[in-house]
Amino acid sequence: MTADYNPYCTFCRIARHEEPGDFLYEDDRMVVIRNLLRWVPVMLLAIPRRHMSQEDLWHDMDHIARVAAEMGARHCPSGFRLLSNFGPDAMQSQSHGHLHIIGGTYLGPYA
Numbered sequence: 001m002t003a004d005y006n007p008y009c010t011f012c013r014i015a016r017h018e019e020p021g022d023f024l025y026e027d028d029r030m031v032v033i034r035n036l037l038r039w040v041p042v043m044l045l046a047i048p049r050r051h052m053s054q055e056d057l058w059h060d061m062d063h064i065a066r067v068a069a070e071m072g073a074r075h076c077p078s079g080f081r082l083l084s085n086f087g088p089d090a091m092q093s094q095s096h097g098h099l100h101i102i103g104g105t106y107l108g109p110y111a
Contacts, residue, residue, distance in 0.1 A: 004050045011096035015049045025071060030064050032071050032101070041104030042075050044068075048097060054086050057097030068099050076103030 006012050013019040015031050024044065025032035035043035046068040048057060057064065065082070072080035080103030085092035 006051045006096070009051055009094075009096050011045075011047050011094055011098060012051050015047055024075075025067060027067075030067060032067065035100070040102050040107070042080070042102060044071055044075065044101040046071070046099040046101060052097045053095065054084055054092065054097045057099070058084070064099055068101050072101045072103060075101070079103055079107070081107060 005016075010019065014021040014033065021031070022034040023031055024034065028049070030046060030048050032044055032046050035045050037043055046064050048064060068082050072082065080101060083100045083102070084098070085100075
């Protein structure tokens with residue numbers, strides 16, 4: 001096992017096609033898949049291929065942020081959010097760093 005891959009990590013295995021995923025984008029550094037959760041109509045995950053923490057991801061966000069913004073604009077033309085959860089109190093369920101792309105509905109407060 002190298003530091004770039006953890007065979008026990010679900011996101012590492014998905015990024016290597018060792019587990020299924022609904023892939024919308026792939027390059028040599030990252031993948032974008034549909035999230036299995038359906039809290040809003042569009043829930044995508046931008047996942048680096050290299051295993052890293054959420055903090056490490058944010059130290060080198062240029063590429064993943066650009067692709068995530070492009071995918072958000074493509075799949076949610078009326079607006080979207082990019083967000084990350086840091087730690088269990090923020091509902092981070094995977095140790096592998098990732099970025100959420102959510103939208104497809106109004107995400108603001110209701111009158």
